[in-house]
Amino acid sequence: MTFDTLKLQAETILSNTEKTVNQRLMQICELLEANIEHYNWVGFYFKNGDKNELKLGPYVGEPTDHTIIPFGKGICGQVALSNKNFVVPDVAAQDNYIACSITVKAEIVIPIFVNGENIGQIDIDSNTPDPFTEADERFLEFVCEKVSEII
Structure with a gap:
């Protein structure tokens, strides 16, 4: 399935106000994991109130022990501080993974x-x-922009 087709499906899912935000986010996770072969774990993390940490939201894939991630720790924690996309081609090469x-x-x-x-x-x-x-990156930026509209 092409990213253009997935964009349309993501918009349809996210615009369905009959479902809760978490239900829609879970559907996004399921859509991406099922239709993009190299997406093996798909999930959302959100800032945990006023704390400098992320809390795991809806996800699809293997269970994880990482339900809370302090800012700065791991790839997700680094993105929480940098406010920039982070693409890691080889996680074994990352010290803070x-x-x-x-x-x-x-x-x-x-x-x-x-x-x-x-x-x-x-x-x-x-x-x-x-x-x-880069196509993955642009597609996921689109998804995040659409998600921001329902949060």
């Missing part, structure tokens, strides 16, 4: 902004080495 599974080879994290504030992120793990392209 939190291993979720030995099968994970690469990760991409894209922040979600509401009124200029980084309120969370989408996190994708891949069991394929170096799978993420």
